[in-house]
Amino acid sequence: MIEFIEIIFTAGFWAATIRIACPLILATIGEVLCERAGVLNLGIEGIMSIGAMVGWMTVFLGADLYTGILAALIIGGLFGLLHAIFTVYLGASQHVTGIGITMLASSLGFFCFKLILPASTTPPKIKPFQPIDIPFLSELPFLGPAFFQHTPFTYLAILVVIIAFWLMNSTPLGLSIKMAGENPMALEAQGIDVFLVRTIAVVLGSALMAVGGAYLTLSAFDAFYFGMINGRGWIAIALVIFASWKPERALLGALLFAGLDAYQVRAQQLAGAVIPYQFFLMLPFLLSIVAMVIAAKRTRYPKALLIPFRRGERH
Amino acid sequence: MIKFRLEERAKSPYWLMIVSPFIAILVAIILAGILIILAGANPFESYYQLIIGAFGSKNSFAETLARATPIILTGLAASIAFRAKFWNIGAEGQLYFGALATTLFGTGLVVLPSILMIPFLFIMGALAGGLLLLPLVFLKLYYKVDEVVTTLLLNFVVVLLVSYLLEGPWKDPMSLGWPQGKSVIDEGVLPQILSKTRLHLGFIISIFFAFSVWFILSKTVIGYRIKSVGLNAAAASHAGVPIFKTVLIVALLSGGMAGMAGVTETAGLKGYLTLDLSPGFGYAGIAVAMLANLNPIGVIFSGVFLASIYVGADAMSRAMNVPTYLADVIVALTVLCILLSLVFVHYKILFFGVKKND
Structure with a gap:
């Protein structure tokens, strides 16, 4: 039994969690970002998928890794724009639009992948981001290999999160985004274009999702596989609810969740013979459902979530 | 900047409602045509190959109808649920649960004459699909846990469960290492309805259920309640509609339809359960339902249409060297174009206040 506890005290476990x-x-x-502005974005799974594909393909075709991230960012933003045109400007069903975007983004990604690499049976690999040692800190025992020997993409992701916090909590845009999701009429009364604020939020949010997908192909792995997102987008949506729509709690929730996932992979190696691996793989999905039930009592949805804003209409 | 607003039409013109899905399909096909050109093929010739591949011979036509069978059932599942604004995106998981029930009861545990065995398997499949949804309904009604996310997440759990069963306790020892379930006994196999093709009784059954669902939705009190819950749950509740009971019925009907899609695939097309039983039939059902404007009779036609795209795309892919994923792109574009057309059917776009730059 002691092995199951020892897992937590290995640097490898913490590095995997990150x-x-x-x-x-x-x-x-x-x-x-999307939901605080009042837009549920179910396109997330597909946007992550096409972000993973486009980021990888850009690098495969000769560009450097940072250009790959940029390419994922742009494709994510474009799909976000498409989502916003449908749900924000035309007020179409956010549920169906999101499912449609997920279907379109993932199938388009697969189509282009097959078009460029028609005959590849084993997915070709790229040289992904390599871990860099942060001077001095990486030499620390335990803490060094756990937290300070990651790839630049990892540190970039953390930087992005900090920027997102700052944006949401300390800028007029962040305030507008939150108001667009709570009381869009009041925002309009301030002379601020609700459509524009919501569109900015959905475009930015979708760009982040695509970069999240690209992390898989450019940093965590070195190839693109069909179905490699494997429900991560849906888990993210569950985490948003778990986090009560607060970015800092979302960060905590994602870390907690990743920790459990890293733990189960290691526990699986110890218990592999006794418990079939499929049950370990089910855990993230079941945990997401459990997380939503736990959060259910204290969740407070953004008031205008799912409600299209229409000019000249009273609610 | 051009400003505009959408004004709800008092009454949508009838011709627009009839014509709009066809325009939507046309736009989707034109957009996908651009991708065909990118792939270096002639779009007209490619679409010709697609149509031939789907309808060109008795065999291909039968294949299209066989493919339409589960898609019609998952389309009905989505139609029922979406009418009540119950967002069941879990048809894929419910389909596999139905397939599990078919394997559990249909491979020797129960032996009945065909005339009873087939209905029995459909009932078990429907129950399995409905029961899978049941806990999620309670989570929604008691804890307000969003069913969109839970149904989506459960799809992955069910597929992993199927994977476990097929690699472990339910693996057919005769299958030479390939993970597949035991074969459904002869009494339970859905008979062929067109000789020398793969078209089976399931197609007729799916059409029967399309008409049954149409009857339930438009001719019964339950159907009226489902519609009222979808339009305005609060108002429906005030008017005395039992919300809880109605949502429960919606979930059982919707999950049941999807579960039966698992029966038609396991007892009809393949004869046994495999891990690739459904290449996304559950998700295709959402497109089918949207294309039919949630009308159960319309689902028959949109189901056959979508099936023809999938079957035809395989043939087109071989002939023209265009990736088969084009079929999924066309389906996705159709969903989005239908949404767009619905906006124009229900709203007028009024432009106003064009700001001058000077």
Whole structure:
């Protein structure tokens, strides 16, 4: 039994937690941005998928890794814009639009992948981001290999999260986004264009989701597989609810979740013979459902979530 | 900047409602045509190959109808649920649960004459699909846990459960290492309805259920309640509609339809359960339902249409060297175009206050 406790005291466990958390954090913060503005973005799963594909493909075709991130950012933003045109400007169903965007983004990504690489049976690999040692800190025992020997993309992701916090909590745009999701009429009364604020939030949020997808192909792994997102987008949506739409709690939730995931992979190796691996793989999905039930009592949805804003209409 | 607003039409013109899905399909096909050009193929020839592949011979036509069978059932599942604004995106998982029930009861545990065995399997499949949804309904009604996310997440759990069963206790020892379930006994197999093709009784059954759902939704009190819950749950509650009971019925009906799609695939097309039983039939059902404007009779036609895209795209892919994923792109574009068309059917766009730059 002692082995199961020892897992927590290995640097590898903590390093894996950070690695697993990164795409979730980016996607969850992206979804928080959208939902705080009043738009549920179910396109997340597909946007992550196409972000993973485009980021990887850009690098595969010869660009450097940072250009790959930028390419994912742009494709995510474009799908966000499409989502916003439908749900914000035209007031179409956010549920169906999101499912439609997920279907379109993932199938378009697969189509383009097959078009460029028609005959590849084993997915070709790129040279992904390599871990860099942060001077001095990486030499620390335990803490060094756990937290200070990650890839630049990892540190970039953490920087993005800090920027997102600052944006949401300390800028007029952040305030407008929150108001667009709580009381859009009041925002309009201030002379601020609700449509524009919501669109900015959805475009930015979707861009983050795509970068979260690209983390998988550019940093965590080195190839693009079909179905590699494997429900991470839906888990991110559950995490948003778990986090009560607060970015800092989303960060915590994603880390907690990633920790459990990193733990189960290691526990699986210890208990592999006794418990079939499929049950370990089910855990993240079941945990997400449990997390939502736990959060259910204290959740307070953004008041205008799912409600399209229409000019000249009273609610 | 051009400002505009949407004004709800008092009454949508009838011709617009009829024509709009066709325009939506046309736009989706034109947009996908651009991708075909990018792939270096001639779009007209490609679509010709697609149509031939889907309807060109008795065999391909039968294949299209066989493919339409589960899609019609998952389309009905989405139609019922979406009418009540109960967002069941879990048809994929419910389908596999129905398939699990078919394997559990149909491979020797119960032996009945065909005339009883087939209905029995459908009942078990429907129950399995409905029961899978039941805990999520309670989570929604008691804890307000969003069903969109829970149904989506449960899809992954169910597929992993199927994977476990097929690699472990339910693995057919005769299958030479390939993970598949035991074969459904002869009494339970859905008979062929067109000789030398894969078209089976399931197609007729799915059409029967389309008409049944139409009857329930438009001719019964339950159907009226479902509609009223979807339009305005609060108002419906005030008017005395039992919300809890109605949502429960919606979930059982919706999950049941999806579960039966698992029965038609396991007892009809393949004869046994595999891990690739459904290449996303559950998700295709959402597109089918949207295309039919949630009308159960319309689901038959939109189901056949979508099936023809999938079947035809395989043939087109071989002939023209265009990736088969084009089919999924067309389906996704159709969903989005339908949404767009619905906006124009229900709203007028009024432009006003064009700001001058000077």
